[in-house]
Amino acid sequence: MDLIQIDENGLHLVFEKTEDFGCKLLHFSALPFDERSLLHVHDRETGGLRLNTERYNLLEIMISGQNRPGERHGNKYISTSPGDRMKLVYFADKHNEFGRKLEIHMEDKICGIETISHMQFYNGVQAVRCWTDVKNVGTEPQGLEYVSSFALTGIEKEGMLSTDDKMRVWYPHNGWQREMQWESYTFPQLGLARCQPEEIQRSSKVIGATNIGNWSTKEYLPMGLLENTETGSNLFWQIEHNGSWHWEISDQMGNFYIQLSGPTETESHWWKNLQPGETFTTVPVCVGSTLGKFDDAMGELTKYRRMIRRKNADNEKLCVIFNDYMNCLWGNPTTAKELPLIDAAHKAGCEYFCVDAGWYADGFWWDNVGEWLPSKERFPNGLEEVMDYIRSKGMIPGVWLEIEVMGICCPKAARVHPDWFFTRHGKKVHDRSRWQLDFRNPEVVEHANEVVDRLVRDYHVGYIKMDYNIEPGIGTELNADSVGDGLLGHERAYLAWLDSVFARYPDLVIENCSSGGMRIDYAMLSRHSIQSTSDQEDYLRYASIAANAPSGLTPEQSAIWSYPMKGGGREEAVFNMCNALMQRIHQSGHLAEIPEEDFTLVKEALDYYKTIRGDIKRALPFWPLGTSHFADTWVSLGLKTAHKAYITVWRRGAPDGRCTLPVDFLRGNEHVNVRCAYPANHNTKCAWNPEKGTLTVDLPAPICARIFELEY
Incomplete structure (x- = not known):
């Protein structure tokens, strides 16, 4: 041979x-x-x-x-x-x-x-x-x-x-x-x-x-x-x-x-x-x-x-983002609602503040997206007032955008040529009351550039949550050998457009979001520095998604929602923060309205995060209990560096509060120091067994989460 x-x-x-x-x-x-x-x-x-x-x-x-x-x-x-x-x-x-x-x-x-x-x-x-x-x-x-x-x-x-x-x-x-x-x-x-x-x-x-x-x-x-x-x-x-x-x-x-x-x-x-x-x-x-x-x-x-991945400052800094959507304003922003949230986010230690969906429409906004002009009814003194107020607090402002679609009630949709849109069998492709824009069309690219340039120029936006909430199917027949060929051409044109935006604005952070995690792929993530992992509204179930997320993307790109509820209490607030602390924090929830004790736990978590994010961006993931399923009563995720490991442990209704976690790569190491790192007032016991290579923890409540540090 x-x-x-x-x-x-x-x-x-x-x-x-x-x-x-x-x-x-x-x-x-x-x-x-x-x-x-x-x-x-x-x-x-x-x-x-x-x-x-x-x-x-x-x-x-x-x-x-x-x-x-x-x-x-x-x-x-x-x-x-x-x-x-x-x-x-x-x-x-x-x-x-x-x-x-x-x-x-x-x-x-x-x-x-x-x-x-x-x-x-x-x-x-x-x-x-x-x-x-x-x-x-x-x-x-x-x-x-x-x-x-x-x-x-x-x-x-x-x-x-x-x-x-x-x-x-x-x-x-x-x-x-x-x-x-x-x-x-x-x-x-x-x-x-x-x-x-x-x-x-x-x-x-x-x-x-x-x-x-x-x-x-x-x-x-x-x-x-x-x-x-x-x-x-x-x-x-x-x-x-x-x-x-x-x-x-x-x-x-x-x-x-x-x-x-x-x-x-x-x-x-x-x-x-x-x-x-x-x-x-x-x-x-x-x-x-x-x-x-x-x-x-x-x-x-x-x-x-x-x-x-594209080299970028965001994956070096791992800044904390507040977003007003999840279990908070739910796409219904106004100046009056935003100002106290901005104050609370600043007080907690957030570094970006993103105004989510709804800022461009007076009322129901789903089917009229596409022009991206601020609502005067929602913002009587202009969107500038909110953006400037965010900056006055030392945070970078952001907005939600869905640039790849136009709603069927968008006024601009009636003024543009039909070849702006996906077409099959001679008809424009509808999905969820939106039309899919075709980025192979230079006029579509010009439209998208005008929107982004205006947001950066006029409102000093430094963060865009780029969402995408439709599925246009197998493709488009216009100017293509097949509908799949048309789809592939559009997707590659969209990536080229993203590259051009980052070339113009290298410090602009653009979050990749598609109804949460519907486009977690490394065509997108070789460009985007951060990815929405889910629209999951239940913090208990989110723990499984958060635990598994570093299998799909790097921890420093993996944005996890934390949304303490107004009446949730101490352990609920800690659990929410533990969901996000070892990856990227998408802070939300009514921070201006939650009890002071819960708010203090949020601030403690964000302060702690800023001490470990230098390790997160170079750590490798491991799963002491294996990847998580929604029915699991115990969930865990680890991140390891050369000299320290971090392990989040979630208890979800397990009748016994004791859990033993294998940490195989440290088996036999007698020089491992273990501590519960968050929260500070934790009422939690932990012990290291070098012979077996296991960490044993006692979590004090049926619904409970903690973060542990292992130094070696």
Whole structure:
């Protein structure tokens, strides 16, 4: 075998150059390569066994009109054509500012296409960013139906046990008010049990996840984890796209594979008619591997996310934001209501104050959004009075915005050309009494720029909560090869617009919000410094979302609501603050009206936060009790640095107030000092057991939360 072996940052990759000039990816793992793990099949000519790597395609690509002569594949993206016949042109091994970079150039002369498979390493991170360029170098258009950003066969090959017994797939279920809820499954539980002799295992069954539309995370986060419980290794991934995406795991010719991509024809109505001379680039994906469990994988992913993110001051400062919406003004702001809230937020120690929805309309505002002009009825002396008052208190003002839509009652909607909006079957696409703006249209971009420029120029806004509350579906037919092509074009145009805004206003903080967490993806989060994690209105349930949030994004980007209620009492106020203290604080609630004792606990929490936020931005997450479910009576989240760990523990109705939490990475360490850090008057006992590596805590009330510090 003619092999190319790449060992970088704890990852081991092996490529094969075949005799017929193909290029195969044989291995991608934190485990070293062992050729004996490759599948050997019966050779009918010799009667012996032979090595079979023909299905280990580095790239799968499907072009219209091409035959798929291989095995029974159903809708699986295997036996693609010309994917099966791509030939290696050259293999480039480079270095750049981020680290090592591989570029594998291949071609298919029948269709007249050339491809480059990119693999970008990042120094010190066990993860790789992958994407594919497809160029039409022929004389005829070629219809793209599918292009993989990453493809790997043999994901099960390490170890002796059956895939039924050793492989587990971790899914991050996501949904409105129930974001980032992880579950793990065996292959048989998902309908992919072994049913044939190992060397011919194949079926039409696929497991995986798909998103269709512009809310990228309305059912799942675009990520996952595959665990080999026998070898202690894992493979993890994320798809970095703000729209339609697809990943799948299935079997072919005795092996199992994984493939990651953006939009596809079968799933998401995407088809691209690639013209001669034109290049299409897939959405980027991240793939990594560690020896360890879920926590180890999420740690590497956290480091990777920090590497690819736009450099910005917000993720260095981690300022405290007050927002007047959640369990507070509920989208009904006025000058009279805002002024006492501004005073209270300033007194508590907030550093930004955001006026949420409703500031642009006299009454019901949902279906007339789009012009973004302040309501004179709500603000008799102008919005400037409120913005100036915020600044007079030493805070930076912000407003809520939903720039991608226009309400059906917006006066401006009647004055603009219909090509401003998504269209299907000759009709403008409605959703929830709004129309979707198409950012491929230069006039739409001009409109969006005018709104942002006016807010910054006239009202000195330094924070925008950029919300997005509709799902326009599969795309738009205007100026597109397919509705999915139109959607992809819009999404990429929107990202380009965001880049231009940050170029003009590098210090402007723009929060990514889509009905809470409906677009928690790293196309958006490589640009936005902060993300709304949920619209969850119940602080008890929010604890599960808060605990799991660092799996979906970095802690310093993860905005968690804290909203102490007017009649909640001491432990309710502490619980609310503990929800947010180890990530980004979205403070809300009627701070001007809650009891003084509760307000004091809020201020204590914000003062404490300012002493630890320097650690939050470099810490890695861990989960002593595993990821949380809504029914759990005990919930925990940890953040660890080189010399200190922080652990939030929530008690939600557990009858016994004692909980023991494993902290595996400190097992055997006798020099661990533990204290309850918040609140100061905590009535809480805690103890460290170095031999077992466990923290035991006694929480004094059935509904109760505390934050502990472990120094080592």
